[in-house]
Amino acid sequence: MMAHIELQNVSRAFGKEQERVLAVDGVSLTIEKGEIRCLVGESGCGKSTTGKMIAGLLPPSGGRILFDGKPIDRLNKEEYRAYRHAVQIIHQDPYASLNPVQTVKQIITTPLLRHRKVSGSQQAYRRALELLEIVDLTPAADFLDKYPHQLSGGQRQRVSVARALTVDPKFIVADEAVSMVDVSIRVSLLNMLMRLKNEFDVTFLFITHDLALAKYFAWEGAISVMYLGRVVEDGPTPRVITDPRHPYTQALLAAVPEADPELTHRKRRIALRSADIPSLLNLPPGCTFHPRCPYFVEGECDVSAPPLEAISEGGRVACPVRKDEHVSLLIPS
Numbered sequence: 001m002m003a004h005i006e007l008q009n010v011s012r013a014f015g016k017e018q019e020r021v022l023a024v025d026g027v028s029l030t031i032e033k034g035e036i037r038c039l040v041g042e043s044g045c046g047k048s049t050t051g052k053m054i055a056g057l058l059p060p061s062g063g064r065i066l067f068d069g070k071p072i073d074r075l076n077k078e079e080y081r082a083y084r085h086a087v088q089i090i091h092q093d094p095y096a097s098l099n100p101v102q103t104v105k106q107i108i109t110t111p112l113l114r115h116r117k118v119s120g121s122q123q124a125y126r127r128a129l130e131l132l133e134i135v136d137l138t139p140a141a142d143f144l145d146k147y148p149h150q151l152s153g154g155q156r157q158r159v160s161v162a163r164a165l166t167v168d169p170k171f172i173v174a175d176e177a178v179s180m181v182d183v184s185i186r187v188s189l190l191n192m193l194m195r196l197k198n199e200f201d202v203t204f205l206f207i208t209h210d211l212a213l214a215k216y217f218a219w220e221g222a223i224s225v226m227y228l229g230r231v232v233e234d235g236p237t238p239r240v241i242t243d244p245r246h247p248y249t250q251a252l253l254a255a256v257p258e259a260d261p262e263l264t265h266r267k268r269r270i271a272l273r274s275a276d277i278p279s280l281l282n283l284p285p286g287c288t289f290h291p292r293c294p295y296f297v298e299g300e301c302d303v304s305a306p307p308l309e310a311i312s313e314g315g316r317v318a319c320p321v322r323k324d325e326h327v328s329l330l331i332p333s
């Protein structure tokens with residue numbers, strides 16, 4: 001089957017000369033139709049940059065991105081328009097992405113009218129009400145005349161989702177869509193997104209720095225773990241969570257608190273050799289995780305960048321030293 005979205009060795013540089021950094025460095029991944037893919041990793045590892053490139057908001061500096069099998073830089077005008085509608089991004093900060101001088105009604109009806117999804121303002125009004133209900137902003141009529149600053153973080157995020165839905169998207173990049181809201185409403189936002197996936201047949205790229213969220217949202221999907229611009233491990237979520245192979249994935253998982261304090265207590269700590277994340281301006285040679293890695297092998301890990309290699313249990317791991325080793329993160333009681 002043809003992948004819905006495919007990244008082939010995609011890179012993205014920022015800055016010039018001495019200041020030049022590779023925010024995304026040779027990422028290859030495929031996302032199938034109907035899939036939920038999570039992109040996880042610490043702040044600055046290149047998640048948003050990857051999401052923006054997939055949504056067509058930022059051109060790659062190297063490699064290529066295919067949409068339904070076609071490179072997006074080779075689409076004709078009509079195909080490109082269809083792609084830009086099909087792939088929508090919900091930004092990390094809904095405050096910055098919603099126009100502060102527009103009411104909710106304007107935010108939703110403007111794209112409906114501009115892209116001729118409705119024929120006239122009466123129909124636009126009705127569709128706006130429908131979309132607000134879909135994202136659980138009810139009674140919908142109460143929200144139409146509100147400005148973004150009159151809404152809570154969670155409500156703003158729902159408006160962003162409703163706006164993305166105006167163009168009937170097939171693929172949604174949700175960039176930290178629930179990270180800015182209170183824990184108490186996170187679950188209901190996540191459930192709303194999950195419902196969209198099922199009812200509207202939307203494929204999701206869910207970006208988060210929080211592995212616990214990835215586990216909740218994408219248990220039936222897959223996780224890709226990024227470190228300093230590269231994917232270091234990916235695979236079906238249950239495999240990545242229960243049988244992580246890359247030492248970086250293990251360290252991330254070890255840091256996730258469990259709901260059950262007894263389990264948290266029994267969790268193995270992964271002692272990193274260093275807590276510092278290297279600067280993109282001065283990356284270590286070889287595997288960029290090696291200065292922090294407890295399994296560092298001198299003369300190997302610091303020499304060449306490890307390739308992402310398939311493992312038989314599912315997915316890929318960029319660590320020839322540890323890719324076949326199981327580590328239980330729970331200390332037996």
Ligand SMILES: Nc1ncnc2c1ncn2[C@@H]1O[C@H](COP(=O)(O)OP(=O)(O)OP(=O)(O)O)[C@@H](O)[C@H]1O
Binds near residue numbers: 015046209
């Ligand atoms: N427009 C830009 N100009 C210069 N550097 C940038 C730009 N956008 C991102 N970067 C740099 O690229 C790197 C990756 O940024 P990115 O926003 O993709 O990370 P992220 O994984 O989304 O982080 P976070 O979890 O904090 O959102 C960072 O070092 C960032 O400073």
Ligand SMILES: [Mg+2]
Binds near residue numbers: 047049175
């Ligand atoms: Mg980001």
